Amino acid sequence: MNLVAALLLALPLAMAAVLGLFGRRLHGKLPGVLAFGMAASCFGLAVAAFLHLRGLPEHARFVEASFWRWMDLGVGDSRLALDVGVYLDPLSVTWTLFITGVGSLIFLYSIAYMEHEEGAWRYFSYLCLFLFSMLILVLGENLVLTFLGWEGVGLCSYLLIGFDYGKEIAARAGRKAFIVNRIGDVGFLIGMFWTWKLFGTLGHGEMKPLMAAAATVPPLLALGYFVGACGKSAQLPLFVWLPDAMAGPTPVSALIHAATMVTAGIYLVLRLSPLFVAADWALDVVAWVGAATALFAGLIALRQRDIKRVLAYSTVSQLGYMFLACGLGAFGAAAFHVITHAFFKALLFLGSGAVIHALHGEQDLWKMGGLKHHLPKTARAMTVGAFALAGIFPFAGFFSKDEILGVAFAQGYAGHTSRYVLWGMGVLTAALTAFYTARMMTLCFGGTSRVDPHLHPHEAPAPMAIALQVLMVLSIVGGVGLGFEALHWMPLHRWIDPVLAAAPHPAHLPAALNWGLMALAMMIAVLAWRIGAKWYGGDFAPARQAELTAPRLAKVLLGRFYVDEIYAALIVRPLRFLAELCLEFDRRVVDGLFRGAGQLSALLATGVRLAQNGVVHVYAFWMLVGAVILLTLALK
Amino acid sequence: MVPQAWYFLLSALLFGLGVAGFAARRNTLVMFMSVELMLNAANLVFIAGARDYLPARGSACALFVIAVAAAEVAVGLALVLAIFRLKKSVVADDVRELRA
Amino acid sequence: MLSETTAFLIFSAIALVGAVQVVTRRNPVHAALWLVGAFLGVAGLFLTLGAGLLGAIQVMVYAGAIMVLFLFVILLLNLDATPYEGLSVARGASLFVAAATVALIAVPFAQAGELKAAATADAPDLPATAGNVANVLFTQYALPFEVVSLLLLIAMVGAIHLARRTRRDEPV
Numbered sequence: 001m002n003l004v005a006a007l008l009l010a011l012p013l014a015m016a017a018v019l020g021l022f023g024r025r026l027h028g029k030l031p032g033v034l035a036f037g038m039a040a041s042c043f044g045l046a047v048a049a050f051l052h053l054r055g056l057p058e059h060a061r062f063v064e065a066s067f068w069r070w071m072d073l074g075v076g077d078s079r080l081a082l083d084v085g086v087y088l089d090p091l092s093v094t095w096t097l098f099i100t101g102v103g104s105l106i107f108l109y110s111i112a113y114m115e116h117e118e119g120a121w122r123y124f125s126y127l128c129l130f131l132f133s134m135l136i137l138v139l140g141e142n143l144v145l146t147f148l149g150w151e152g153v154g155l156c157s158y159l160l161i162g163f164d165y166g167k168e169i170a171a172r173a174g175r176k177a178f179i180v181n182r183i184g185d186v187g188f189l190i191g192m193f194w195t196w197k198l199f200g201t202l203g204h205g206e207m208k209p210l211m212a213a214a215a216t217v218p219p220l221l222a223l224g225y226f227v228g229a230c231g232k233s234a235q236l237p238l239f240v241w242l243p244d245a246m247a248g249p250t251p252v253s254a255l256i257h258a259a260t261m262v263t264a265g266i267y268l269v270l271r272l273s274p275l276f277v278a279a280d281w282a283l284d285v286v287a288w289v290g291a292a293t294a295l296f297a298g299l300i301a302l303r304q305r306d307i308k309r310v311l312a313y314s315t316v317s318q319l320g321y322m323f324l325a326c327g328l329g330a331f332g333a334a335a336f337h338v339i340t341h342a343f344f345k346a347l348l349f350l351g352s353g354a355v356i357h358a359l360h361g362e363q364d365l366w367k368m369g370g371l372k373h374h375l376p377k378t379a380r381a382m383t384v385g386a387f388a389l390a391g392i393f394p395f396a397g398f399f400s401k402d403e404i405l406g407v408a409f410a411q412g413y414a415g416h417t418s419r420y421v422l423w424g425m426g427v428l429t430a431a432l433t434a435f436y437t438a439r440m441m442t443l444c445f446g447g448t449s450r451v452d453p454h455l456h457p458h459e460a461p462a463p464m465a466i467a468l469q470v471l472m473v474l475s476i477v478g479g480v481g482l483g484f485e486a487l488h489w490m491p492l493h494r495w496i497d498p499v500l501a502a503a504p505h506p507a508h509l510p511a512a513l514n515w516g517l518m519a520l521a522m523m524i525a526v527l528a529w530r531i532g533a534k535w536y537g538g539d540f541a542p543a544r545q546a547e548l549t550a551p552r553l554a555k556v557l558l559g560r561f562y563v564d565e566i567y568a569a570l571i572v573r574p575l576r577f578l579a580e581l582c583l584e585f586d587r588r589v590v591d592g593l594f595r596g597a598g599q600l601s602a603l604l605a606t607g608v609r610l611a612q613n614g615v616v617h618v619y620a621f622w623m624l625v626g627a628v629i630l631l632t633l634a635l636k
Numbered sequence: 637m638v639p640q641a642w643y644f645l646l647s648a649l650l651f652g653l654g655v656a657g658f659a660a661r662r663n664t665l666v667m668f669m670s671v672e673l674m675l676n677a678a679n680l681v682f683i684a685g686a687r688d689y690l691p692a693r694g695s696a697c698a699l700f701v702i703a704v705a706a707a708e709v710a711v712g713l714a715l716v717l718a719i720f721r722l723k724k725s726v727v728a729d730d731v732r733e734l735r736a
Numbered sequence: 737m738l739s740e741t742t743a744f745l746i747f748s749a750i751a752l753v754g755a756v757q758v759v760t761r762r763n764p765v766h767a768a769l770w771l772v773g774a775f776l777g778v779a780g781l782f783l784t785l786g787a788g789l790l791g792a793i794q795v796m797v798y799a800g801a802i803m804v805l806f807l808f809v810i811l812l813l814n815l816d817a818t819p820y821e822g823l824s825v826a827r828g829a830s831l832f833v834a835a836a837t838v839a840l841i842a843v844p845f846a847q848a849g850e851l852k853a854a855a856t857a858d859a860p861d862l863p864a865t866a867g868n869v870a871n872v873l874f875t876q877y878a879l880p881f882e883v884v885s886l887l888l889l890i891a892m893v894g895a896i897h898l899a900r901r902t903r904r905d906e907p908v
Contacts, residue, residue: 614732617830620659624833631840638744643781644845646748650755650774652838657759659830665764665810669771672802673755676778679794681845683787691864692872695790699873702797703884707891709802713809714898720813721901 023121184231191224233265287327294320329503438532751777
């Protein structure tokens with residue numbers, strides 16, 4: 001198992017190095033094929049790890065493998081000894097499985113997508129490095145390794161968003177993602193320091209019993225991690241980088257900014273779930289932030305014109321659902337939604353990539369339409385993804401989303417009245433989701449064509465189509481296959497729940513109520529979908545007119561609640577002012593000080609230089625004077 | 637016996653003359669001669685000081701001084717020759733290449 | 737036989753007069769010849785101090801070899817008497833410093849009086865005959881002796897290199 005774990009980390013790193021160093025000399029599809037081969041092998045290794053773990057008894061389902069001692073600092077109570085190693089348990093293996101699985105498909109897709117791009121080797125090298133970082137994040141034996149991966153995926157995200165660095169907007173978006181994530185990282189670091197002070201260790205395996213035994217921990221400690229998770233998983237108020245991150249290539253959006261990296265925040269919360277449970281009101285914060293983000297991002301998504309931005313905001317919204325689940329203590333449900341979301345959101349992004357590919361880079365929904373005739377396969381695949389996102393039975397998203405809403409309602413039913421509000425927000429978000437998904441699908445594929453007549457859209461090449469088909473199947477069966485709460489069919493929960501903390505407020509609904517809620521959610525989703533499809537399905541002109549001449553709220557939605565502008569006014573501009581102040585200070589005072597010092601010493605040097613007149617006698621004279629002085633002193 | 641102090645006084649005078657010659661004269665050859673005078677004065681102190689108790693070792697040390705002086709003169713005069721070839725002069729003030 | 741005091745007075749007078757002349761003669765040839773006188777005076781003082789060997793070496797090495805070297809160089813360069821160099825402020829200062837040096841060296845020596853053997857724990861030396869000096873040189877001072885021989889070799893090599901005429905130099 002050690003070898004499997006080591007290979008799981010070594011392969012992507014080695015491939016990243018090979019492609020980074022020699023990729024320039026590899027031509028055509030070779031870098032992509034190599035990278036895909038690596039990713040597929042990683043998936044194979046992940047499956048091997050999964051089978052191994054499944055063979056173990058439930059209470060001993062973990063493998064700890066240390067490769068070497070990384071650092072050993074301090075002594076006694078303040079000792080911090082960290083190994084480089086992996087910690088395999090159902091949680092990390094589940095993540096590894098879908099990272100490498102969905103990752104492989106996206107690698108495959110990328111082969112065709114990047115075929116005509118300049119510097120595809122660079123792209124694949126970054127992608128391999130990303131896979132490595134993500135696996136370190138998930139598999140790392142201790143929190144410091146997790147943080148290493150955390151930063152690594154951030155770096156790769158930055159590099160891949162800015163892949164087209166010649167474009168100002170891409171470079172800017174890369175910087176924005178990087179900087180916003182730094183804020184979250186501070187929280188992570190504080191949490192890490194605090195944890196170490198509290199437990200004296202950062203190893204996942206060692207922390208597990210300690211966290212379980214801890215009756216209470218400071219809520220702020222857990223919130224430190226939550227701030228980190230907010231940064232990485234694009235929650236309020238740190239979500240602003242994710243929509244801009246869509247400047248990167250579309251497969252990157254699918255892999256990093258939808259399926260894997262953004263779920264790292266959820267992973268962190270799940271990994272530390274006992275800590276959150278013990279941290280008093282910290283979980284409530286998580287739940288409310290998650291619900292608010294879900295609703296907020298869902299609202300913004302209503303009026304976006306860029307197809308990728310719609311998907312980006314829907315990602316933010318779905319991540320909000322996951323945090324809502326975490327906040328309710330339904331950690332397993334969060335993991336469930338992470339997985340189904342990885343399937344259908346990767347599918348939607350890859351599908352939108354195929355559309356963009358077919359339209360030679362066009363991303364504006366208003367310039368699409370009627371594409372189902374040109375791209376029937378893509379349309380079919382994306383429709384499945386859209387149903388899954390909208391939460392329509394029996395597609396994947398329905399089961400996971402419904403489970404989360406069910407937990408919220410159950411807790412309300414059990415007496416926590418405020419949970420009804422969370423449930424309401426969730427249901428409203430679900431309606432919005434169905435609506436904007438229908439709007440996107442209809443604008444893109446339905447109605448009459450508004451495509452530039454010079455373009456002749458064509459279906460995506462084979463590797464892209466294969467990836468789409470596989471993800472389509474997963475989006476259909478991924479939900480029901482992994483769990484259907486109402487029927488008590490929950491293989492994923494049985495697998496993953498033992499390593500997660502138990503819910504602080506367990507609650508169960510009567511079966512009838514449960515079915516009723518499910519039917520209600522289903523009805524709402526279908527209804528919202530129907531409305532969206534109807535509004536945008538007919539003649540396009542009135543719909544566009546409605547969006548353009550909308551009243552105040554719609555304008556705010558189109559302006560994305562002006563969050564970026566608020567940030568600019570509250571943070572960016574004052575900082576810039578401060579920076580300019582510092583610059584002036586530096587120029588006038590600091591530089592002046594140094595330049596003055598230089599000038600002073602030059603002046604002194606001129607004086608001293610005069611003494612060096614080259615006349616031997618003068619040197620001799622002064623030497624004698626020195627001798628006389630020394631003699632005088634010696635005689636004292 | 638002549639008191640050693642007399643010898644020391646004489647040595648100091650010779651040394652002073654050497655210093656004066658070195659500091660005041662511009663002719664490099666004469667400056668070298670002045671240095672020889674100073675070395676001789678030092679030797680005189682060696683021999684006079686060692687007269688009563690360490691005559692043999694005093695002489696040995698003075699011998700070393702003479703050897704060092706010989707080496708110094710050889711190199712010094714070679715330098716004078718080299719400088720003369722370059723500058724057509726043995727006057728120290730004409731060589732000012734060290735001027736900053 | 738001269739009394740020691742008389743000998744000291746005569747030889748020290750010779751040395752001093754020679755030294756003064758060395759410093760004051762304008763013609764370097766004259767200065768060199770007076771230097772011979774000063775060296776001979778010092779050699780005489782060595783004799784009166786009972787260091788006959790050193791007196792002999794002084795005469796041979798200094799008054800002989802080194803002086804010949806000086807004269808050779810002077811003749812080689814075909815130097816005339818340098819013009820009178822004047823008495824500048826700088827020179828006055830040099831002379832003052834020289835006088836100060838003399839005073840500073842002389843005063844402590846005068847105060848010290850007779851030097852005792854306190855400085856050494858060894859037994860007193862035998863008289864400075866050639867044999868005894870050689871004995872010291874080749875036993876106790878063997879290492880400095882070898883170092884000095886190396887120094888002379890290096891000085892020789894250096895002198896030859898410096899004085900050698902290269903193609904770029906113009907003929908003297």
